[in-house]
Amino acid sequence: MAEGSRLEADRAALIAHYDLDAGGFATLDQITDFAAALCEAPIALVSIVEADRQRFLARTGVDVEETPRDLSFCAHAMLDDAIFIVPDASLDPRFADNALVTGAPRIRFYAGAPLVDGDGMPLGAVSVVDDKPRAGLTDVQRQGLSLLARQVMLELEGRRRDREMITRQARDAQAVADSDRMFRTLADTMPQMVWSALPDGYNDYFNARWYEFTGVAQGITDGEGWSAMFHPEDQPLAWKRWRHSLATGDPYEIEYRMQHHSGDYRWTLGRALPIRDEEGQVVRWIGTCTDINDQILMVEEREVIAHELSHRIKNIFSVISGLIGLSARQHPEIQVAADDLRDRIMALGRAHDFVRPHGPNSHPDQGEGRLWGILDQIFAPYRDSDGARILYSGENPAIDDRSATPLALLFHELATNAAKYGALSEPAGRVHMLVAIDGREIRIDWREEGGPPAVPAMDHGFGSRLMQLSVERQLGGRMTRDWRPEGLSLCLWIPAASMSRSPAGMA
Structure with a gap:
């Protein structure tokens, strides 16, 4: 597209924003009246030059509303930086044959101040016309005509802003209405x-x-x-x-x-x-x-079933313990092994009772869902008149039903060995447990003090294999033991994810 064609297209788009067809140019009529009086001219015009015509937004001394563009003096004036003056159009080769010169209104003198928007786009002119040749305008008349041109542009720019604001408000109102309609339609389709x-x-x-x-x-x-x-x-x-x-x-x-x-x-x-x-x-x-009424009823039904199942499992532990005791009485030679097995079964029973579903009247007194809570259950038989003999400190990580069983077997075995051979076999003996978070692992230190010197195990008995199975295979952790003169020192590293499925397992 040629430069001139692009300019005309841009001018046409800009002029369209002024909504000139809506009329209402009373202020501009006052401007042409004043321009005619100021310049002592019979005709004054506010012209907008379009592609094929020049349109008179306001006029004084003439009745026509527009003329063809090829007859327009203003089309020349709008391209000038200063006031465009033609002293005698009949002698000017650009206009001598112009129908507005050779015929009515027989223009001889023309003076026009350009109308230019803020971006430098030429739109038209404020002009005065006389049917008699004139040398020009006085300085005051020039200054006044330029001021009137600026006033016209202020009027047009204000009109454009008002139109754009009204258009934007209408568009916004339509958008709100559309959005509201879409929201209501969407809302009515939701369950x-x-x-x-x-x-x-x-x-x-x-x-x-x-x-x-x-x-x-x-x-x-x-x-x-x-x-x-x-x-x-x-x-x-x-x-x-x-x-x-x-x-x-x-x-x-x-x-x-x-x-x-x-x-x-x-x-x-x-x-x-x-x-x-x-x-x-x-x-x-x-x-x-x-x-959510159906979901709540379903949850309540599941809780009833879970409580009933848990109660039956607890009864199974009791029955197994009773059978072991009965067998030991009938076969005294297995009494020691039977006692160990029954104790382990009871430890499993305590672990199950700690993590099983509870009703409002059967919750553990404290520590529900936490390591220290299950340790209280496992170590309860080892308290004396002075209180607990196994003391723990540090973190209290969460546990769940998956970790409760191996933890119960592990710490039951440690406590049993301490009571038989270690610190708890002496009245002054104590066990200190420190629980700490070590990266993504839970570290547990078990240190016995006040008992006989620790003696390294010469073989790996059932208890040792049970502890290894609990720590390494079921919990995915690792274990080290140190038989010190003052008592056994054992360190455990257990992944926090193995202690509890909950993200709060390390809290």
């Missing part, structure tokens, strides 16, 4: 009940699923009417948490019982998040209510 609230908590929208679930008429639950749908016992907590979220902007989440259209109350999960503006201020809340 959850969806609602929204103003920053002060006034509920102003509920989707179709809400009315389907509650069975109430539209508008009944607007404002604070929603709370009446909740069980009376759940309303105080729901209000407390909602007011906290409104005051702080924190997410809202709560489980409450909501009245179904059948009249029954069903458990529902309520959630809401704030929508914030660019400055971080909450402008709206969007929330959902999800029917």
Whole structure:
């Protein structure tokens, strides 16, 4: 595209932004009246030069509203940096044959100040015309005509800004309407009940699923009417948490019982998040209510089954211990082995009892789900009148049902050996345990003091193999032992992931 064609295309696009067809140029009429008086000319014009014509936005002393562009004096004036003056058009070769010169209004004198936008784009001119030749304009007239041209551009730029603002507002309003329509359509397709609230908590929208679930008429639950749908016992907590979220902007989440259209109350999960503006201020809340009644009933049924299964497993441990005791009485020669086996079975029973599902009245007194809690269970037989003889300090990592069994067997074996051969075989003997986090591992130091000198094991008996199986194979850890004169020193490194499936296993 040639440079001239590109310029004309740009000019046409710019002129379109001024919305010239809307009319309303009373201020410009005043400007042409003043220009005619200032320059003592019978005709004054505000012209916009378009591709095929020049349009008169305001005129004084002439009735026509436009002329063809090829007759336009202003098309020349708008390209000049200063005021464009033609003293006698009939003598000027550029205009001598112009129909506006040879015919009405028989232009002889022309003076035009260019209209140029802020980016330097020429648009037209403010001009004065006389049917008599003139030498030119006085300095005051030149200055005045230039000022009037700038005033015209201010008027046009203001008109363009107003039009753009109106267009933008209309576009924004349409976008909001489209967004609202899309939101409502999306909300009505969701299985959850969806609602929204103003920053002060006034509920102003509920989707179709809400009315389907509650069975109430539209508008009944607007404002604070929603709370009446909740069980009376759940309303105080729901209000407390909602007011906290409104005051702080924190997410809202709560489980409450909501009245179904059948009249029954069903458990529902309520959630809401704030929508914030660019400055971080909450402008709206969007929330959902999800029917979780069936899931809660399912969880309760699973808990009943889990409690029943756990109770039966505990009974199995008791039966096995009883059978071992009965066999030992009938065969005294296996009494020692039977006692060891029964103790190990009882240790497993304690571990199971510690990590099994509990009801509200059967929870362990303390340490639930933590290492020290199960150690309290395992080491309970080794307390004396002065209190515990196995003392532990440091971290208290989480454990679960996967690690409870090998840990119970391991520490039962250590405590049993300490009672038979080590520190706990002497009244003054003690065991100190230090639990620490070592990278991604849990390190446990077992140090015996106050007992007889430790004697290295000459062979690997069942107890040693059991400890190795528990640490290395079941827990994926490693173990070192040091038989010191003051007592056995044992170090364990167990991966935190083996102690508990929970990410909080190292907490």
